[in-house]
Amino acid sequence: xxxxxxxxxxxxxxxxxxxxxxxxxxxxxxxxxxxxxxxxxxxxxxxxxxxxxxxxxxxxxxxxxxxxxxxxxxxxxxxxxxxxxxxxxxxxxxxxxxxxxxxxxxxxxxxxxxxxxxxxxxxxxxxxxxxxxxxxxxxxxxxxxxxxxxxxxxxxxxxxxxxxxxxxxxxxxxxxxxxxxxxxxxxxxxxxxxxxxxxxxxxxxxxx
Amino acid sequence: xxxxxxxxxxxxxxxxxxxxxxxxxxxxxxxxxxxxxxxxxxxxxxxxxxxxxxxxxxxxxxxxxxxxxxxxxxxxxxxxxxxxxxxxxxxxxxxxxxxxxxxxxxxxxxxxxxxxxxxxxxxxxxxxxxxxxxxxxxxxxxxxxxxxxxxxxxxxxxxxxxxxxxxxxxxxxxxxxxxxxxxxxxxxxxxxxxxxxxxxxx
Numbered sequence: 001x002x003x004x005x006x007x008x009x010x011x012x013x014x015x016x017x018x019x020x021x022x023x024x025x026x027x028x029x030x031x032x033x034x035x036x037x038x039x040x041x042x043x044x045x046x047x048x049x050x051x052x053x054x055x056x057x058x059x060x061x062x063x064x065x066x067x068x069x070x071x072x073x074x075x076x077x078x079x080x081x082x083x084x085x086x087x088x089x090x091x092x093x094x095x096x097x098x099x100x101x102x103x104x105x106x107x108x109x110x111x112x113x114x115x116x117x118x119x120x121x122x123x124x125x126x127x128x129x130x131x132x133x134x135x136x137x138x139x140x141x142x143x144x145x146x147x148x149x150x151x152x153x154x155x156x157x158x159x160x161x162x163x164x165x166x167x168x169x170x171x172x173x174x175x176x177x178x179x180x181x182x183x184x185x186x187x188x189x190x191x192x193x194x195x196x197x198x199x200x201x202x203x204x205x206x207x208x
Numbered sequence: 209x210x211x212x213x214x215x216x217x218x219x220x221x222x223x224x225x226x227x228x229x230x231x232x233x234x235x236x237x238x239x240x241x242x243x244x245x246x247x248x249x250x251x252x253x254x255x256x257x258x259x260x261x262x263x264x265x266x267x268x269x270x271x272x273x274x275x276x277x278x279x280x281x282x283x284x285x286x287x288x289x290x291x292x293x294x295x296x297x298x299x300x301x302x303x304x305x306x307x308x309x310x311x312x313x314x315x316x317x318x319x320x321x322x323x324x325x326x327x328x329x330x331x332x333x334x335x336x337x338x339x340x341x342x343x344x345x346x347x348x349x350x351x352x353x354x355x356x357x358x359x360x361x362x363x364x365x366x367x368x369x370x371x372x373x374x375x376x377x378x379x380x381x382x383x384x385x386x387x388x389x390x391x392x393x394x395x396x397x398x399x400x401x402x403x404x405x406x407x408x409x410x
Contacts, residue, residue: 005381006279007253010286016244017290083291084304148288150308207312208287 026079026143027072034071034136034163038170041132048176060172063107067169070100074162078140081155082147097161101191104168108183115179122186125175129190133160133167144206153202160198164190230259235298242289253282260306273313279377280309354404362397365390 021029054060077093087093140159149155168187175187234255240248257278264274284305292301355363361383368379369390380387 004254004257006377007250007257007282009381010253010282011246011250013286014241014244014246014249017242020291020293083293083301084288084308085296085301086304148284148291148305150304203315208284 020083020147021079021143023076023079027075029143030075030078030136030139031072033139034166037135038132038166042170042174045128045174047173050176051173054173054178059107059110060178063104063172064169066100066104066107067165067172070097070104070165071162071169073097073100074158074165075140078144078155078158078162079147081151081158082144082149084148084150097158101161101165101188105184105188108187109180111178111180111183113178113180115182116177117182122177122182125171125177125182125186126189128174129164129167129171129187130194132170133163133190133194136166137163141205145208148208149206152206153199156198156202156205157195160194161191164194230255231298234302235294238289238292238298239294242292253285256282256285256302263306267310273317276375276377277310277313279375280313281306284309350405351401354401357404358397358400361385362393362400365393366397366401369394 048054073093074097077097080087080093137160140163141156144155144159167190171187175182177183234252237248237252237255241252260278260281261274264277268274268277285302288305292298355366358366364383365379368374368382369376374382376387376390380390383390385393
């Protein structure tokens with residue numbers, strides 16, 4: 001018997017625990033539910049009318065591949081950040097994600113199509129991206145809260161960026177405006193906003 | 209591997225006693241705790257508490273927060289125990305929790321100190337409102353009367369935290385409530401007292 005009542009209280013609260021979500025079940029859950037939700041949402045909004053010809057464009061396909069890769073890789077990193085302990089490749093991993101988005105910006109900037117909207121009329125894309133990223137984001141947060149992240153801001157920031165990556169990918173198959181100015185302005189506009197919000201609220205949302 | 213030994217049903221006591229180094233012993237104990245072995249868990253928490261005391265004394269320079277931080281860390285281990293993977297080393301996992309809880313406690317204390325400054329203002333304003341230096345008896349009487357009007361939980365929280373000088377954790381144990389609930393009760397009580405003495409002015 002122990003003489004410290006607080007230790008005794010923790011011992012009384014002891015239950016058999018299930019092993020924490022592994023990397024692949026985590027990735028599978030977020031991938032399946034995230035993609036299903038985004039696909040349903042996008043089909044409700046309506047696919048772009050020139051999707052068939054866009055799919056034959058190598059830059060468009062490269063952008064979709066890049067966004068899919070960022071989503072998958074980012075999801076693995078979110079899971080990694082939810083467990084206490086060393087993360088020796090953290091800097092390299094975060095650099096890869098950052099470079100991925102820089103490359104995406106470069107690809108968006110390379111589009112030469114004429115804008116289909118006046119610059120300020122593109123705001124619905126921003127709203128749709130935020131709405132489309134909501135459920136994958138919520139799913140990631142719920143899974144993160146089941147863990148014990150010791151870097152809450154980083155975890156939530158990664159979850160936000162990853163969910164946005166997926167939503168940006170789906171917005172790409174909804175929105176027919178392929179001009180560089182529109183893509184750079186309205187398809188990437190949510191990134192700094194959501195990242196800032198995640199950094200500000202990470203500690204509160206993921207406190208344990 | 210340690211984890212497979214536990215799963216294969218080796219005697220826990222034998223494995224713990226055979227392990228020469230602390231890290232292996234703690235790994236065995238935590239893996240057993242994950243399977244709800246109370247004795248192993250009790251022993252682990254005791255050993256962690258003993259290990260933490262000099263470490264925190266050094267980091268916090270003997271501050272009176274050592275006890276609170278130790279408890280926060282043990283609660284942290286309790287809440288994060290399912291994330292421990294027996295194939296990975298124990299110490300980096302544990303030290304990540306220690307660092308996280310230390311930073312969290314510093315942050316909370318800073319916030320608490322900010323609130324306490326407001327309380328000092330309230331006492332000063334109280335004396336201005338009632339004219340001149342209040343007698344200690346007069347202040348006590350007014351405060352005690354205001355306390356008696358609080359709901360029982362709020363009153364008890366203030367008594368334990370402010371009059372008996374107990375930590376939030378100790379108050380939580382005594383009141384059989386969670387720490388957050390104690391903090392919320394105390395906060396509501398402070399707000400009620402502030403309103404009573406100062407009206408709605410902040």
